[in-house]
Amino acid sequence: MFHRMRSNFLKGAVAAAAILVSGAAFAGDVTFVLGTSEVGTPGYDPVKAVNLNAATQLIYDRLVEMDVHRKYHPHLAESWEEAADGMSWTFHLKKGVKFHNGEPFTAASVAGWIPLYAGTESAYMTASIEKVEVIDEHTVKFVMKSPDPNLLYNLSSTFMGVVEPKAYAALGDDFAAKGAIGTGPFKLESFTVGQETVLVRNDDYTWGSDISSNPGPAKFDRAIFREIAEDSTAFLEMKTGGVDVMLNVPIDYRAELAKESDLTLLTRPGQNVAYFVMNVTKEPFTDIRVREAAAKAINQKEILDSIYGGVGAVADTFLISSLAEANVDPKYKIAYDPARAEALLDEAGWVKGADGIRTKDGKPLQIQLWTQSDSSFRRLTEVVQAQLKAVGIDAPITTFDSSMIRDEYKKGGHQAAVRSYDWDNADIIDWFFGGDRLGYPNVSMFNDPKAEELRTKAMTGSKTGEERTANFIAYHEYVLSQYPFSPIYQPVDAIAYNNTRIELPKYEETPFFSSLAMDIATKD
Template sequence: MPSRRHRLLPLTAAASLTLLTLTACSTGAAAPGPDAAPVEGGTIVYAHQQEPSCIFGGWIEQAYISYQVLDSLFSLDEDGEVVPWLAEEWEVSDDRLTYEITLKEGVSFTDGSPVDAEAIAYNFDYWVEGGNSTAAVWLGGYYDRAEAIDELTVAVHLSRPYTNFIQNLTQGYFGIQSQEALETRTDEENCAAPIGSGAFTVEEWNRGQNVILARNEAYTSWPANAQHTGPALVEKVDWRFVSDPTTRVAALQSGEADLIYDVPATSWQSLDDAGYTLEKYVTAGRPQQISFNTVQGPFVDEDVRKAFAYALDRRTIVETIGQGVIPFEGNGAVSQATPAYSQAAADTYDYDPAQAVALLEGAGWTEVNDEGYRVKDGEVLEALLPYGAGSIINTDGASILQAVQEQAKAVGFKVELLPLSTAELWGGKYSTPDAYDLSVGYWTAINSGILYINWRPSTEENPNYSNSSFYADAELEALILAANSEPDAETQADLYAQAQELIADRATSIGLYARLSTLAVSPGLRGVWQENAQGGPTFYDAHFVE
């Protein structure tokens, strides 16, 4: 029998330069006053840096845009608390294995079909059966089944307790789609224009250029932490894909775009001085970090991994290139924005090139060739580091990796940086132990439960492609599993901290910098906010002023 009911009380709501010559609604940085009158309607021109393969899916770039179209069961407020969206309340059983979720009444998808318990249960099964890879790994190892109890009550059954289960559902990967659309339309149709109950619908997708989002005039299911009620305030959002950061900044400054994503560190201060509103969200979860291949190549040796960590003055690199905008992050497991963060793990490796040299020589890398690289048994100490150029790693990140390459060379590592296109990155070629020595990347999350995704041992029966170090350790897995199921917050935090410290002690991953979601917004546009689960832009409350 369910024993704990959680009533979710609503909160009080008060490409190219050619492409960018299309009509925008702002006129640069001429700032209206604080009491400027709102303008009804209009089209927001938004310059984003990457184009996804589908409007929804398992990549954060897909979650950002699907968040405008697909409502979720829950939203996350600025204090990290779960608040209503499509769901009104939830109840958990005594054994913490069944969650009964009660839905709002009278909500429909934009195809007219009902947002009911059957549709919600269908979405859970759809995710784990391949409909969304990231939703699937968040549910993996815990999800058993979902069933409609009645029209507005869905029961989600877990195979073992997961304390942060409801909180995890606030991520954009868990946007709810029309069951009717998923069952009757083709995968291609749902990819290009998924049917949700959200504030906007996909009107048109011009591949390589933009997506036009149109206001859902019948919108009734805003989240409790929204700033108004009713349909969205603007008529449309012109979501453009502009990969070059200089072009995005120029478009904002000229008034050709109303706001831009991924603000370069070099432009931050000048945009601030010019009166643009700057928003910076440090994403929780795994930061931008370097993982070591622990099963093949030079980093099988723990001392060589530690030598690489000691060789780098990571803080100076990030603070110099990041110009005070990009935060340094020493923890390779979770970022400082993540609950249960361990500072001890972050502080494990200070810059100590002498210690790096001593470890390398102790590991047998005693010779140095004419180029300054260390040699052992005739083999150069080489390390291949592929990275997603312009996708996982932006321009600032690429500069940070180049500085890492230079500092590692000073103690004898030959690091080869290999920039990959998006197709190459996701194609699978660089995902196996024989494909790289070092890996760089992030994984956004709300809590330290991300540790299970990134460190669960991979087996032939249940491979884990998110374990980029290929590290398997029974003690680490036991700590993470115990933390995920622990109901006491203080005990849970301690278990997660122990896991982070083990990861640091074994030198399987080292942090570089916090992964950011940044916006620069013209003064004439108000009400844009970054949702609190992943930091994506939210346009439901956005409006122009004059």
Template sequence: MTDSPPHRPHALRPFALAVTAAVSTLALTACGGALVTAAADPGAAAPVSTSADPGASTAPTDVITYGHQQEPPCVHGGWIEQGYLSHQVLDALVSLGDDGAVEPWLATDWDVSDDDLTWTFHLREEPTFSDGTPVDAQAIVDNVDYWLEGGNSTAKVWLDDYVEDATAVDDRTVEIALSDPYPLLAENLTQPYFGIQSPTALATRSAEENCTSPIGSGPFTLTEWNRGTNIVLDRRDDYDWAPATAATQGPAKAERIDWRFLADPTARTAALRAGELDAIYDVQAFEWENLQDEGYETHLFNTPGRPQQISFNTTRAPFDDKRVRQAFAYSLDRESVVDSVGKGVIPYEGNGSVGQATDGYSQAAADRYSFDPDEADRLLDDAGWTQRAADGTRTKDGERLHIEFPYAGGRTINQDGAAIIQGLQQQAEAVGFDVTLIPFPPSEAAAGAYTGPDEYDLSIGYWTSINAGILHVIWRQEVGGEPNTSNSAFYFDDELESLIREANSTTDPAEQDALYQQAQETIADEALSIGVYDRLSTLAASPRLHGLRQENSQGGPVFHDAYIAD
């Protein structure tokens, strides 16, 4: 029996099956270059085919062909799109059950010391990495060290303020020592960013190789990457340690996953209808009900953590003035725009800190700014923006109330999201803001475009997580002694950070939620961030595909139990 700090299970994240019901600016470990695959010697590497024809390989008889919307720079890293892929290859210490409770995986059980500063994980005996390396205590220690050293930037920012070190007590026992109590540690370790890699691979291969083709203990191995086209995942026949959330134990049912990259949502949907794909990711809202009516199975996961939200750059005019930030928030009828574009599928979210699927959610923060153009007018007048140009834009001392609003189209923002942003632009302009939208491509986003304090007035983005501890990741002031670039409002406040830290270390769930809610309400009162819509993870699958499910921490597809049958 697992002995861990008191924590209530999450409310079940909603997902839907076909016809029965209808009703997702990150730290990123980037790498590039050609894919390599581990040979018998995990320190050696063999080039993999770069053919543009995904059918060039000899195909086994049971292949699932899946269409995804984005190709990440590499497989393992700190971005959710990488987590979707790496979860097929890398197992974790623990998993998140369907009821939101933490369940065993590579660890059979765990316990916490009386002072809440030492976590002890006990490991299963049978798991091995695909290179033959045992999944033992030293392997876990090597992975914790790798995270803390920055090998995975997202893993680091979750752990570095709390985890001091990890120690192998014996081959099957690992101790993790903390500097402060961190009751959500096990829960956070269920995220795919914490997939366990072969220590031999970490020690003998380059960071680029381990990022591009990680070696794990999971049900599939990555055997081929045709850049711009697809990734091939082949079944590992000796796999027999799936988490309790799996429908069956033993190897995956499918021999191969052909993971294709199709950025155009219309093309993905057409390929599904034509039978060229067995499943697709990121279903457009207007197609949701159509696909259900046509007999396709649909899955929807409302991702907890930070929703799609707009942050105000508080370091430069005009949003260095709280009144102007509040006026912008009041100028938007966000709910009507989301409902219009989202067709009842995309949920409106008013809270800019965490979404409604997250424990410790504050409805008061979500309700802080309702649509009130009269109040927006009053605040702008009070802030001195009293004149208007010929086109209706407000001016002050001869300067237009100009707003630059970049967004990463095709990466952070999909087509439905872009339509929502355009609707908000029109509403803000009706009050007197001059909003310039600046869509930029995924390549620029991967290179860190529009992340500095001199590069934008508004920023939109999300950060998926399981709990409100994401507040610490986003609103802390420093990471490793450097300014926290994930704080897209550039708002650094000792009292807010102390409040979030207190919440992170509070072991009573009710007290923890109250502290997290207080932090969200501070963020809302200061008009630092306003919510727009919940980030969703959506799938549609052919009636021929059975056993597909979504992972419970991030909502990515899980193919271990999936198979094709007419």
């Protein structure tokens, strides 16, 4: 899954893939600037990746697609049936589909692809599948270890883009940057980590999903994805015509972009949660009282109003509020409570000094607060810093380039950070708090035996959707009760585009997983 962040890839991926416009002629290039959270994506291997960027959705198709209403649509699978007991799924595959290297897409392709996930970070997505049986050339059966009410969601994920198994085996680690062989409407032409990805149209493509009006081929020649680490630089590129579409427009620049007559700004409810996370293995956060105090020092409403102008919503759990699994018992929701925070720190033996900073045994209550270099994170982190100081916690800020910070988390030396993720499924809790993912993506280093039991039940112990929701609520509530983080903010998604070059539909009506920008056309 940022997933995960899957850490944070999805905001850009959704925005890019959901661009649906009119026009018939092939014409030129469309240039995107990726969101800063996507800068530094190491390659295009959906099987092994822990983060992907927007271009991934144009390279790989999926068996099924999910639209904005969370309904599933056929794609590489034209239909499917689930057994009454949930112990098997049969998928009928589209005919005439080819991978970028000319290999036909068949049931054997699926049988070779699914086992690739074993032992990877995304293994949970296929863990419920016991084996894959080839019924005939275009029919495949998943025999299940146990029912999986989340299977279609997993199959619609960018992390389950279908790769060509023979090329995957032959290229090994080079597949991510040099191969990237899928069935999608664009092929990888070039890729430089942290700089740019260039995709070229797949002229053979005629099998787009029914979410788009155009089944293929695409209506423009190349998709160029630029990686710019600084929001201000990306903004200037958008304003001066260096790019056609800016994904994930930061709040700081939305008003100014909206004033430009040749630019159009579109927003919709997001799938993102910003949060303050604590490393539970590092002092002072080994003490749950300090964690709870820090969590309840965060004034979510003040942040919403002062930084985001009231646009968006406060967050009080780890999930976006539209998910059923966010409906926890109110006693577990985390909200601003400075009196409780002060009392907990007093109880833990941290005494407030004349300068307002608490001390214990002669040591100040000081933590290193990490953040990313883009302006929106810095502004948010500065406010969090001030709110922590108000209850006696000194929090000097350390800033990392967006492309480097994940590697720093993996080293495990951090104490706390301000982060965000973009994902619309409760399994994001598993991704960020699972005990087998310490460092990154589990930045909190949370590894609790009871949580692991609840996690297993939530991820693999449900026969129905209703049971899965109940199990995830129990898991969610327990994680909340241990205060490894504090939720802050649920933003809206925003993109900007050059209306003299391209057209876009109403952004809020676009699907989460479209059929890969198949209706993009330029005005040239």
